[in-house]
Amino acid sequence: MSDASRMAAIGSFGGAPIDDPAALQDVEIAVPELRPHDILVRVQAVSVNPVDVKQRRSLPPSTIPTVLGFDASGVVEAVGPEVSDYVAGDEVWYAGDISRQGSNAQWQAVDERIVGRKPKTLSHQEAAALPLTTITAWETLFERFRLTRDSTGDLLVLGAAGGVGSIMIQLAKALTRVRVIATASRDDSRDWALQMGADVVINHHDLRAQALEVAPDGIDYLFSPHSQGNIETYAAIVAPFGEITAIDEPPGMDLLPLKEKSIAWHWELMFTRALFGYDLSYQQSLLNATAELVDAGTLRSTMSAAIGDFNAAGIREAHRQVESGRMIGKVVVHR
Incomplete structure (x- = not known):
């Protein structure tokens, strides 16, 4: 110019x-x-x-x-x-x-x-x-959830074919020993999640039933990009003393259903x-x-x-x- x-x-x-x-x-x-x-x-x-x-x-x-x-x-x-x-x-x-x-x-x-x-x-x-999705995923996995190379258990990644989910799956598989359960509802998004390295893909439209089918003892770590209306389901599928990290901010969200299992709730904002x-x-x-x-x-x-x-x-x-x-x-x- x-x-x-x-x-x-x-x-x-x-x-x-x-x-x-x-x-x-x-x-x-x-x-x-x-x-x-x-x-x-x-x-x-x-x-x-x-x-x-x-x-x-x-x-x-x-x-x-x-x-x-x-x-x-x-x-x-x-x-x-x-x-x-x-x-x-x-x-x-x-x-x-x-x-x-x-x-x-x-x-x-x-x-x-x-x-x-x-x-x-x-x-x-x-x-x-x-960069943005990697920072979000990295801080979620290694700061909020405090995962290490020796960590095991089940990690549920909602919206796994999206930007954050795509790199979170890769990081979890490369740097931890957790099993990665991904959610997707379309064939193309399911295929993408598997390409990223997900061990299992389930349909988020039937989240409660399918999560409990693949992890009957409960999910240890859950990443939530869309929390609105899902807290009751999370309370049902997360294991006692499990952990959730959310990146959204739905108004008026009630977290009390998580208390009975002493489920921890974390926020992640990469900014x-x-x-x-x-x-x-x-x-x-x-x-x-x-x-x-x-x-x-x-x-x-x-x-x-x-x-x-x-x-x-x-x-x-x-x-x-x-x-x-x-x-x-x-x-x-x-x-």
């Missing part, structure tokens, strides 16, 4: 339906200024998550564009004065910070401590599919570290560990669709696919 202080971005002007022009538009905005620990990344690819859609829908009407987007893979363009881990030219991947400008832009400023080195064996588009400046480098470490697992052939990208149209039209199509509720894996938009 002719003015080095300006850049291209995709902006949203309010919580409009996806086909409304205000939902996503090509805009020109200021290049972000770097904080001391920031790197400036030339974004090459992004993926769209349910949280992107949720954030877009919740925006109030405004004449000032909000730049959405979390997952990104790109190349370091410049670094802040206190950056120690990266230099210009490094290839990186990350999931960003919900309190800052998003990745749907030409350049993005992001704290180096939540950024990892991109896997060498993946393209930018393949890499962009993984907590960035929001509170808490132990930021943990996410850098887990992204680097994931990159090593990818490059060793232990983990694979969960990209299932790629859109080579890094502008409002391409991002709009990706949002449309996520909103359909039928996504398998991840949709990526790249240059």
